[in-house]
Each structure stands twice: as C-alpha cells, then as structure tokens.
Amino acid sequence: MASKLTLSQTFKRLSSTFTAKTAPSKTHFHAxxxxxxxxxxxxxxxxxxxxxxxxxxxxxxxxxxxxxxxxxxxxxxxxxxxxxxxxxxxxxxxxxxxxxxxxxxxxxxxxxxxxxxxxxxxxxxxxxxxxxxxxxxxxxxxxxxxxxxxxxxxxxxxxxxxxxxxxxxxxxxxxxxxxxxxxxxxxxxxxxxxxxxxxxxxxxxxxxxxxxxxxxxxxxxxxxxxxxxxxxxxxxxxxxxxxxxxxxxxxxxxxxxxxxxxxxxxxxxxxxxxxxxxxxxxxxxxxxxxxxxxxxxxxxxxxxxxxxxxxxxxxxxxxxxxxxxxxxxxxxxxxxxxxxxDGEGATKFVTVNVQGAPTYADAHKVASRISTSALVKTALYGEDANWGRILAATGSIAISQDFIPSRVSVSFVPLDGSSPLPLLVNGEPRKVDEARASEIVSAEDFEIKVELGLGSESAQYWTCDFSYEYVRINGDYRT
Amino acid sequence: MASKLTLSQTFKRLSSTFTAKTAPSKTHFHAxxxxxxxxxxxxxxxxxxxxxxxxxxxxxxxxxxxxxxxxxxxxxxxxxxxxxxxxxxxxxxxxxxxxxxxxxxxxxxxxxxxxxxxxxxxxxxxxxxxxxxxxxxxxxxxxxxxxxxxxxxxxxxxxxxxxxxxxxxxxxxxxxxxxxxxxxxxxxxxxxxxxxxxxxxxxxxxxxxxxxxxxxxxxxxxxxxxxxxxxxxxxxxxxxxxxxxxxxxxxxxxxxxxxxxxxxxxxxxxxxxxxxxxxxxxxxxxxxxxxxxxxxxxxxxxxxxxxxxxxxxxxxxxxxxxxxxxxxxxxxxxxxxxxxxDGEGATKFVTVNVQGAPTYADAHKVASRISTSALVKTALYGEDANWGRILAATGSIAISQDFIPSRVSVSFVPLDGSSPLPLLVNGEPRKVDEARASEIVSAEDFEIKVELGLGSESAQYWTCDFSYEYVRINGDYRT
Known part of the structure; x- marks a missing residue:
C-alpha cells in the first residue's frame, strides 16, 4: 500500500479562479x-x-x-x-x-x-x-x-x-x-x-x-x-x-x-x-x-x-x-x-425520452440512469453534444432484456420545431454536424431521445445539468 | 404545461466568477x-x-x-x-x-x-x-x-x-x-x-x-x-x-x-x-x-x-x-x-467502510451508494461534516434485509491515529463537536464508517469528492 498519510500531508492546496456560467434568473416562472x-x-x-x-x-x-x-x-x-x-x-x-x-x-x-x-x-x-x-x-x-x-x-x-x-x-x-x-x-x-x-x-x-x-x-x-x-x-x-x-x-x-x-x-x-x-x-x-x-x-x-x-x-x-x-x-x-x-445551479432543462423498451419499468430505469449520470450532466452544462456518455450510461444498467447494440438509436430533439439530429442510428454513429449539435444543446430546453428497439413501451424523465453552482451550493449548505 | 420554449428564450445568461479550490498536485505519487x-x-x-x-x-x-x-x-x-x-x-x-x-x-x-x-x-x-x-x-x-x-x-x-x-x-x-x-x-x-x-x-x-x-x-x-x-x-x-x-x-x-x-x-x-x-x-x-x-x-x-x-x-x-x-x-x-x-478534480481520498451487513453484496451496495452520492461528494469537497447526507444515501437503496434505523451508526475516522468521531449512534444523533468534525474532514484522507447492525459482513469502497474542477474537466472534454 502507498503510505497515504505521509504523502497526503505534503499536499499543498492550490487555489485558482474559474469563470463559471451561472444559472439564469428563473423568477419569471412565478407570476x-x-x-x-x-x-x-x-x-x-x-x-x-x-x-x-x-x-x-x-x-x-x-x-x-x-x-x-x-x-x-x-x-x-x-x-x-x-x-x-x-x-x-x-x-x-x-x-x-x-x-x-x-x-x-x-x-x-x-x-x-x-x-x-x-x-x-x-x-x-x-x-x-x-x-x-x-x-x-x-x-x-x-x-x-x-x-x-x-x-x-x-x-x-x-x-x-x-x-x-x-x-x-x-x-x-x-x-x-x-x-x-x-x-x-x-x-x-x-x-x-x-x-x-x-x-x-x-x-x-x-x-x-x-x-x-x-x-x-x-x-x-x-x-x-x-x-x-x-x-x-x-x-x-x-x-x-x-x-x-x-x-x-x-x-x-x-x-x-x-x-x-x-x-x-x-x-x-x-x-x-x-x-x-x-x-x-x-x-x-x-x-x-x-x-x-x-x-x-x-x-x-x-x-x-x-x-x-x-x-x-x-x-x-x-x-x-x-x-x-x-x-x-x-x-x-x-x-x-x-x-x-429550478434545480440547484441548473442552467438546462432536458427531457429524456426513452422509447422502444420491453416494459415501462425498463424505459423508466434507462431514462433515470441517463438523467443521473454525472458525465451526461456535466456535458449538458458544457453544451457538449457528447452522446457517447448517453450510450455508456444506458449500457451500464441491466433491464429485463439484453440490449442489442445494433438496434439502439440516439438523437437530440430541439424544441423549436426544427429537425431532430440523429447521432447514432441502429448502433452505427452518424457523422455529426457539430455546429448543428451545438446549436441544439446551447438552447435552454431540448430533448434527448433514445430508441432501444426492444419493444413498444416508453418513459419520460426530466433532468437538469451539473454546474459549478451546484457544487458551490452543496459544498457549503449548512454554513 | 408551462410554455417552456417562449419562457426559456427569455433567459439571460449570467456570468460570474467563483474562487475554487483546485485539486492539489499529485505528482509525488509517482516516483x-x-x-x-x-x-x-x-x-x-x-x-x-x-x-x-x-x-x-x-x-x-x-x-x-x-x-x-x-x-x-x-x-x-x-x-x-x-x-x-x-x-x-x-x-x-x-x-x-x-x-x-x-x-x-x-x-x-x-x-x-x-x-x-x-x-x-x-x-x-x-x-x-x-x-x-x-x-x-x-x-x-x-x-x-x-x-x-x-x-x-x-x-x-x-x-x-x-x-x-x-x-x-x-x-x-x-x-x-x-x-x-x-x-x-x-x-x-x-x-x-x-x-x-x-x-x-x-x-x-x-x-x-x-x-x-x-x-x-x-x-x-x-x-x-x-x-x-x-x-x-x-x-x-x-x-x-x-x-x-x-x-x-x-x-x-x-x-x-x-x-x-x-x-x-x-x-x-x-x-x-x-x-x-x-x-x-x-x-x-x-x-x-x-x-x-x-x-x-x-x-x-x-x-x-x-x-x-x-x-x-x-x-x-x-x-x-x-x-x-x-x-x-x-x-x-x-x-x-x-x-x-487522481480522480478528475479530486481534492479528497475517502474510504467508505460499511460494516454489520447481512451479506458482502449488501455491504458493497451500501458503500457504493454512499460513494456515488453527489450530495455526499460535494459535502466532502466543501469539507462539511454533513452526515445526514450519508444516512439519506444509505436509506435510499434496498438491501436483502430491511434497515433498522435504531441500529445504524455513522462515524468519521481520522487516519492520524486520533479518536474516531461518532455522529450517529444506534439511530440517535450525537451532539457533534463541529470543530473536531471539521478537523477530520479537512484532512486529505479520512474514513466514513457506517455500521448497519444487521450482520457481520463488511466492504470497503474508495471515493473522492466532487469539485468545481470535475465540472470544468467534464463540461468541456472533447474540445
């Protein structure tokens, strides 16, 4: 084992400054x-x-x-x-x-x-x-x-x-x-x-x-x-x-x-x-x-x-x-x-829509896993169209049937009525128009759609991003 | 339903600056x-x-x-x-x-x-x-x-x-x-x-x-x-x-x-x-x-x-x-x-020690849940002895036996040989010496010990904290 204590005692705390995007004002949601x-x-x-x-x-x-x-x-x-x-x-x-x-x-x-x-x-x-x-x-x-x-x-x-x-x-x-x-x-x-x-x-x-x-x-x-x-x-x-x-x-x-x-x-x-x-x-x-x-x-x-x-x-x-x-x-x-x-520090409001599941419970489980992935949520904060993390989160849990990778599709759905952007179609990644992807994920609201190709059940989940502000709020809640 | 789009379009992005503790240098772990x-x-x-x-x-x-x-x-x-x-x-x-x-x-x-x-x-x-x-x-x-x-x-x-x-x-x-x-x-x-x-x-x-x-x-x-x-x-x-x-x-x-x-x-x-x-x-x-x-x-x-x-x-x-x-x-x-x-942005190295579980799998499951709780991990970053979050994380999962709240104890264990600090003993919160708690959690390394009182199996997990730097690294990984 590494001699943790002696080494850790030599740590020196560094301090630096980040420029952080904060949550937008949401007071207009109350009227x-x-x-x-x-x-x-x-x-x-x-x-x-x-x-x-x-x-x-x-x-x-x-x-x-x-x-x-x-x-x-x-x-x-x-x-x-x-x-x-x-x-x-x-x-x-x-x-x-x-x-x-x-x-x-x-x-x-x-x-x-x-x-x-x-x-x-x-x-x-x-x-x-x-x-x-x-x-x-x-x-x-x-x-x-x-x-x-x-x-x-x-x-x-x-x-x-x-x-x-x-x-x-x-x-x-x-x-x-x-x-x-x-x-x-x-x-x-x-x-x-x-x-x-x-x-x-x-x-x-x-x-x-x-x-x-x-x-x-x-x-x-x-x-x-x-x-x-x-x-x-x-x-x-x-x-x-x-x-x-x-x-x-x-x-x-x-x-x-x-x-x-x-x-x-x-x-x-x-x-x-x-x-x-x-x-x-x-x-x-x-x-x-x-x-x-x-x-x-x-x-x-x-x-x-x-x-x-x-x-x-x-x-x-x-x-x-x-x-x-x-x-x-x-x-x-x-x-x-x-x-x-109004999630703590949230700058995004994202709908996770899982379709094609064998059961409602399976669809709900996959949607929940995606909605709680720290990597998905930090990518949302960074407005990074990192669909690989969505897929990794999906595959990390077991549902009532085995996933069949070649049937899985992932797309980003904008909420302004313009076309969805397919990212993965039947297990094969699309050459993604990164400018278009950025456009969609830079909006406040958008949808992540995951099609599992295993059945006809679907579930929706709503999640937000993981921001600096979330860390600040929760790193120092009691004081 | 709230008219999401129209409202979200009115959002104005604010920008502010946080002073953030960054991960200490870890290069001395390589020799x-x-x-x-x-x-x-x-x-x-x-x-x-x-x-x-x-x-x-x-x-x-x-x-x-x-x-x-x-x-x-x-x-x-x-x-x-x-x-x-x-x-x-x-x-x-x-x-x-x-x-x-x-x-x-x-x-x-x-x-x-x-x-x-x-x-x-x-x-x-x-x-x-x-x-x-x-x-x-x-x-x-x-x-x-x-x-x-x-x-x-x-x-x-x-x-x-x-x-x-x-x-x-x-x-x-x-x-x-x-x-x-x-x-x-x-x-x-x-x-x-x-x-x-x-x-x-x-x-x-x-x-x-x-x-x-x-x-x-x-x-x-x-x-x-x-x-x-x-x-x-x-x-x-x-x-x-x-x-x-x-x-x-x-x-x-x-x-x-x-x-x-x-x-x-x-x-x-x-x-x-x-x-x-x-x-x-x-x-x-x-x-x-x-x-x-x-x-x-x-x-x-x-x-x-x-x-x-x-x-x-x-x-x-x-x-x-x-x-x-x-x-x-x-x-x-x-x-x-x-x-x-060397976890992304980590400033802490925390051992989660779960004891008294009915099975090893149960102990491992509880330790894993505590180790992945965003609220526990942000509290670790903030050096906040918020044991309530540890308990909430524990209680949020099902194990092979029902938890019996009056048997659960939680303590912080320093790694410098000094006395552990009991926070919850058999389900009753102790009046915590906050100065002592702060002392323990401000160390780089310490242990969270949870006793379930349901059996004799135990498991260890190792986790780190959730910092601003984690968000920065993962908000912008691909670019």
Whole structure:
C-alpha cells in the first residue's frame, strides 16, 4: 500500500479562479394568478416563525380546509428507509383517519429527520397545534389529528419547536376574511393570491422562486379547481409510494401539496395520486439523491361539488375518475417540472425520452440512469453534444432484456420545431454536424431521445445539468 | 404545461466568477522504481503515435513478453452492454487462445467505442501489427492473435489507425537491449524503469501522473515480481467480470495491466484476478459512470520460475495459489486507489467502510451508494461534516434485509491515529463537536464508517469528492 498519510500531508492546496456560467434568473416562472383560479374552501398563510435565521423569510406554512366535511386526503411518501419524523407522523394520521384530513402544516429550514423520539414528539406537536386552529365539525367533536405535517431542510438537527408552535398559534380562523394587511407583522390566513403565494414561499429552501400553479377543469359539466405548490431544489431523486404503517422504531427534499375543491373518495384520490406521482415527481432528478422527507399531499374538500354531491370514485364513476386522474397527472407533471427548472445551479432543462423498451419499468430505469449520470450532466452544462456518455450510461444498467447494440438509436430533439439530429442510428454513429449539435444543446430546453428497439413501451424523465453552482451550493449548505 | 420554449428564450445568461479550490498536485505519487523490482521477461515502450494532438505525448503503449513460453493471461472486462471494439476483440483472443497471450497494446486519446464494424477491424489490426513484433516460438509457428488490446478516450470516433499501425511497426525486438537513447526520436522497447514509465504514460488521459507500481513476493521460497500500471480518471465506476463470448453484433475508462514473472495456470490466474478485481477496481468510484472500455489484464510469463517449473494452480497447489491471490489483491487495491487519488478534480481520498451487513453484496451496495452520492461528494469537497447526507444515501437503496434505523451508526475516522468521531449512534444523533468534525474532514484522507447492525459482513469502497474542477474537466472534454 502507498503510505497515504505521509504523502497526503505534503499536499499543498492550490487555489485558482474559474469563470463559471451561472444559472439564469428563473423568477419569471412565478407570476400572479387570479384569485378566482384557486379552489374554494381553503385558507392559507406563510410566515416567519424563526426556523430560518434571516428575519422575515417565510419558514412556516399553514393550509386549512374550511369545508363543512373533512377533505379526502392522499399522499405519497419517500421510500427512503430513514423516514423523517413528519413522514412517519403523516403516514400514521392518514392511516388512522382513513384518508381524511383538514389541514397541512409545513416548515422549511430544518427537516426534522434523524431526530429520534424527540423529533417525533415535535412533529406531533405541530399536528396538535394546527388541529387547534380548526373549527370542530358537527358531530365530530372527538375527531383528532386532522393535520398532515411536512418539514424540509437540514437533517439531524432538532426543530426550534417553541418558535414553530408560537407561529402556528399566532393564527386564528377569526381573522380569515382577507389576507394580511401590510401593517400586520404576522400575516394571517387568507384565500387570495397573496395568501397562496405566502404559503408557497414557506416551502422554499434553495429554491429561487415560489412554485405555485392553478388549473380549472370540468367533470360531468361541473367546474372544479386545483391549485398547488411544491419545492426542490436539491436532494431531488424522489421515489415515493402510498402511505404504509412504519416498521422502523425511529426513524432537503421534495415537498408538494395539491388542493382541489372536487369531491372524490379517499381511496380513489390515493389511487389517482399514486399513478400521477409515478409519472411526475418520480420521473425527475436534480442530483440523484433521495431524501428522507419527500412528501406529496393532496386534499380534496369537495367545496365546489355542492352539499350532498356524489364523490368521484374509480368504481362507481370510472369516467369521472379517469378525467380527474388525467388532470391530476398533468398538474403534477407541471409542478414536478418546476422543480427541475429550478434545480440547484441548473442552467438546462432536458427531457429524456426513452422509447422502444420491453416494459415501462425498463424505459423508466434507462431514462433515470441517463438523467443521473454525472458525465451526461456535466456535458449538458458544457453544451457538449457528447452522446457517447448517453450510450455508456444506458449500457451500464441491466433491464429485463439484453440490449442489442445494433438496434439502439440516439438523437437530440430541439424544441423549436426544427429537425431532430440523429447521432447514432441502429448502433452505427452518424457523422455529426457539430455546429448543428451545438446549436441544439446551447438552447435552454431540448430533448434527448433514445430508441432501444426492444419493444413498444416508453418513459419520460426530466433532468437538469451539473454546474459549478451546484457544487458551490452543496459544498457549503449548512454554513 | 408551462410554455417552456417562449419562457426559456427569455433567459439571460449570467456570468460570474467563483474562487475554487483546485485539486492539489499529485505528482509525488509517482516516483522512480529500481529496475530490479520489475518482473523478468518483459519489454515495454510508450510513444507518441499521433492519436493525441499534442506532439510528443505518449498515446501508444506496447508490452511484450519475451519468455520462451506464452504467458498465462487473464482479464476482467466492463459489464457495460455497449462494449468497445477492443473489449470484444480482447475477449475473443483470450477465449480462442485458452488464456494464453504474449503482448498487450494500448492507445489513449480515442476509445474505439461505438465505432461499428470498422472499429472492430481497427482493433484487430492493432492485434496483428503487435503480433508481428513477436518472435515465433518453437513449434508454434501457426500461433496467431497473441495480443490483447485496450483503448481509452473519446467514444464514437474512429481511431487514426494508420498512425497507430505506423507507431507499432516502428518498434522491433532487435532494439531491445536497452531503453531508448535520448537522441532517438522514437523510443524503443526496453525493460528498465524508463521503459516501464513510458508505457505507463501511454495509458494516461485526464490522469495527472503515470500510475506505476512494483511488488516483490515469495511463493515456496522462490522470489517473484509483479508490476503494473493503470489509468483513470473519469467515467470511473467499474463493474468488471471475466471474459465471455460476446452476444451483441457490435458493439474514458479504467485500464490496467499487471505483469508478473510467476508461473500460474490460466484458469487460476483468471480466478485470482476476478477475486482481486471485485475487491479493488470494482470497489472504487470517481463519478459513478461505467465505461464501455474498462479492462484489466494480467500476464504471468513464468520467467522467474525456471524452465519446467510447475505452475501455481488452485487445485494442485492451493497454498501457493492463496499467496498469489492475496498478493494480487493487495497489488490491485494499490493500483485502484491511485485512480481515486487522481480522480478528475479530486481534492479528497475517502474510504467508505460499511460494516454489520447481512451479506458482502449488501455491504458493497451500501458503500457504493454512499460513494456515488453527489450530495455526499460535494459535502466532502466543501469539507462539511454533513452526515445526514450519508444516512439519506444509505436509506435510499434496498438491501436483502430491511434497515433498522435504531441500529445504524455513522462515524468519521481520522487516519492520524486520533479518536474516531461518532455522529450517529444506534439511530440517535450525537451532539457533534463541529470543530473536531471539521478537523477530520479537512484532512486529505479520512474514513466514513457506517455500521448497519444487521450482520457481520463488511466492504470497503474508495471515493473522492466532487469539485468545481470535475465540472470544468467534464463540461468541456472533447474540445
């Protein structure tokens, strides 16, 4: 063995300066939304409780359903073995309440992950404090734990729980008529754009803009709304599934929340969400790292469905269910893409489209591998049409059938409507017009298309590049 | 969906300057080796054939065994589905010749990967041209294809084969008495340090120093030598296995070559190499990307064994075999570590030690996941004792048993003999002395130790950090 220590001690640190392309401004991806586009029956706020050091920055978000019935609730949680306390608690609440809930509370700045039994107590305390804001429903005085909880931020540090609880109890349903007045030091619950925006801001960690979208859709001639927010922007390679009872003793992040005023049964809401999450949040990668806290929650309070309206259900109303599922899937794809768009240090937004796979799972696996390759991602940053790295990444994993190199094709697809550029056709490299290749990869957005020639299944993935800025952000996150 | 194109077109590229810590100089990891330490019966050279643009830089290496018998030969090749032409050809040669060979030829600058049928022809031409340098052995005039071939560099471009063939045929066994004279423009074959060093230099791509080591060992009272070279420094996450007949129609990189003057049967040489490679080259990662060209070759020409000496063999001489296997494993670990040490842009050399796993494969899988996490690696670069990321990476994969969070411990182990620093003990985070943590992670070399508490198997992995320089090198590799 080389005498590592003695030699390493002689290392001399050199310092030099790189000129680095930084991420472009993305603030224009956030714009005002008309108040009428938001679903009915929700009150929201975002405020500075003191988890984050910087004064005034929102770090606590509260979302309440004010409908006269508990909302149907569904969620997908990280499959990481080391689930954070809020994940464990939210799973328990959802299971105990059979898919019903009335509130969501979220903090940013501290993930409450790997915080032992104290962390669990803190998460439960957030649930109880938020529950206390809710008006008891008729005949449900005994109902408890109607709040789902989410946290994001540094792992392994305890929450400043007193500050958070004080923040929660500063709110009251009595002040709900409108949003905060500019003179008020603590913004109150509201239902207009300002309130939704403040809640979205409370989700943010390294995000550069709040991620808030709204959508209107019709089922059976009736109009509904769906709105939601999410956040990234690092430790983003989610793999989330439906809630399950935790088996462990104890146990930064993707968080998202979708709210709708449609009425749908809890079981069908979960089923639609699981489908949607597989094709949206589980198909994005910023850095290939899966968080302990990833959580997507959806509430459907039925506020626009009218009293006594029948719930949408997969079995009794398959047609309505399919429409809802499609709307939810498209909406979650929109939200998921925003996370990649704002990936830490990202200068590119790249769609990886894998076709001709034997199964959807195979297509998804190949797309995921390409989307997480450090070499592919640095080439994207360098605007280098290095398709060899795409191929090497593809071939580095096993799928359900052997690859047949002579059937594989790779092309770059520009998104301005001009012709795709074939790079590899049936295993034989094309003489590439490098100027044209550069033209395509110098665009902000483009698509990498890989045809495997082994079947008819396809999958899409969305990824970004690996930049100097990513290294800077993550080399010094905690300080 | 957001209107991506219109929005992206409005992006404005910003430019800024980072002050970046660069990789320390590593040239002191290369030092002269006494001529007597090299195995007997080999002639080597390295020269500039013209694959690389820069004049004088070695890009062609030739290694010949001059023993009176063909050497036993073994190899491990990449498991990437898109094997480069030299990998396919070397596999064919090894299988056809039943584990015998007399030469190795290597070029750097172009990987001859994804080059179709022309690439295969080029690789065969390199084999034939190098074969022609060999003196026919008595009674083996008909012997053909005794050369194994390796290439490293850009994927998808054809070799400048005429330049390479001219380089090979510039060599001749007649000039073998000594190394090149300084006045000669083309260095000739030799057996001293200078010749070995030139061969090692011909392997290099983004490597900052030639990787050459030698080792002396005894079996049954007889002294043997082992020497070898390898190269990295990017697309390094090998998974190599023994040769197998190629099933595909067609098919930068880890290359390595170990030469010994011991006599060992081809089958036992392959068996020892497969064992050694799993614990050395298959246990390192620079960037998590598996190359199409990864190849480790070992030749054992028996030149120090004496005429008619019995070959070491797993069945007939298990004791000798175990010694040889141990020596080869330690030697390949030395060579593998050099690659991590010189990983593209690396400023750290980190050992990831996973203990308490149910199986070796589980331990290896966890160690690999930690070693490839972008967030762990950027934290290493930033000298941030962010153990939460280590835990998140661990929990993100499935192993043969469920993790039990309350049994998991993580610590940082300094290599200066001072006390390890526990960060997480049985699932509960310790109040960490951040100053002490910083002290440990600011060293060039240290160890991350993870105890899973699920069994008694362990595995080691070696990794480096993710730096600005890695992004710079790989954002602009081809230009």
């Amino acid at each position: 005002p939304i008309p108040d009428s586009a938001f679903p009915q029956g929700y009150l929201l706020t975002g405020l500075h409780a003191g988890v984050k050091k910087k004064a005034g920055v929102p770090d606590l978000g509260i979302i309440l359903s004010t409908a006269s019935r508990p909302a149907s609730a569904a969620a997908c949680f990280t499959r990481n073995a080391f689930k954070a306390a809020p994940v464990i608690v939210s799973e328990e609440v959802l299971i105990a309440n059979k898919g019903k809930a009335r509130a969501v509370v979220v903090n940013s700045g501290c993930a409450n992950a790997v915080t032992g039994s104290e962390g669990l107590e803190d998460a439960w305390a957030m649930v109880r404090a938020t529950d206390a804001l809710l008006k008891p429903l008729q005949g449900e005085e005994g109902q408890k734990n109607e709040t789902l909880v989410m946290s994001t931020g540094v792992i392994g540090q305890r929450l400043p729980i007193d500050k958070i609880l004080a923040g929660i109890s500063s709110q009251s349903l009595k002040t709900t008529a409108s949003s905060s007045s500019p003179s008020s030091s603590t913004p109150s619950l509201g239902s207009n754009f300002d309130a939704w925006e403040r809640a979205a801001k409370a989700f943010m960690t390294t995000d550069t803009f709040p991620k808030l979208r709204a959508r209107t859709f019709s089922i059976g001639g009736k109009e509904y709304r769906m709105a939601g927010m999410d956040k990234g922007a690092g430790m983003i390679h989610p793999d989330m599934g439906p809630p399950r009872a935790s088996t462990g003793q104890l146990h930064a992040t993707l968080l998202g929340c979708v709210l709708t005023d449609a009425a749908i049964s809890p079981r069908s809401l979960q089923s639609a969400l699981t489908y949607a999450v597989d094709r949206s949040f589980n198909s994005i990668s910023v850095d290939g790292d899966m968080s302990t806290n990833d959580t997507i929650i959806v509430l459907a309070n039925g506020a626009a469905a009218g009293e006594g309206a029948k719930e949408i259900d997969e079995e009794t109303d398959p047609e309505g269910y399919e429409v809802f599922k499609k709307e939810l899937t498209e909406f979650t794809i929109d939200l998921a893409k925003l996370i990649v768009r | 002269p080796i006494p001529d007597s330490a090299f195995p007997q019966g080999y002639l080597l050279t390295g020269l500039h054939a013209g694959v690389k643009k820069k004049a004088g830089v070695p890009d062609l290496g030739i290694i010949l065994s001059t023993a009176s018998r063909p050497a036993s030969a073994a190899a491990c090749f990449t498991r990437n589905a898109f094997k480069a032409a030299p990998v396919i050809v070397s596999e064919e040669v090894l299988i056809a010749n039943k584990g015998k060979a007399r030469a190795v030829v290597v070029n750097s600058g172009c990987a001859n990967a994804v080059t179709g049928s022309e690439g295969l022809e080029d690789a065969w031409a390199m084999v034939r041209a190098t074969d022609a340098l060999l003196k026919p052995l008595q009674g083996e005039e008909g012997q053909k294809n005794e050369t194994l071939v390796m290439s490293t560099g850009v994927i998808g471009q054809r070799l400048p084969i005429d330049k390479i063939l001219a380089g090979i045929s510039s060599q001749s066994l007649k000039t073998t008495a000594s190394s090149s004279s300084p006045s000669s423009s083309t260095p000739s074959l030799g057996s001293n340090f200078d010749a070995w060093e030139r061969a090692a230099k011909a392997f290099m791509t983004t490597d900052t120093f030639p990787k050459l080591r030698a080792r002396t060992f005894s079996i049954g009272g007889k002294e043997y030598r082992m020497a070898g070279m390898d190269k990295g420094a990017g697309m390094i996450h090998p998974d190599m296995g023994p040769p197998r007949a190629s099933t595909g129609q067609l098919h930068a990189t880890l290359l390595g070559c170990v030469l010994t003057d011991a006599a060992i049967s081809p089958r036992s040489l392959q068996s020892a190499l497969t064992y050694a490679v799993d614990r050395s080259f298959n246990s390192i990662s620079v960037d998590g990307d598996m190359s199409t060209n990864d190849t480790i070759i070992v030749l054992a020409n028996g030149a120090a064994a004496g005429e008619g000496a019995k070959e070491i063999d797993e069945e007939t001489d298990p004791e000798g075999y175990e010694v040889f296997k141990k020596e080869l494993t330690e030697f390949t670990i030395d060579l593998a570590k050099l690659i991590v040490r």
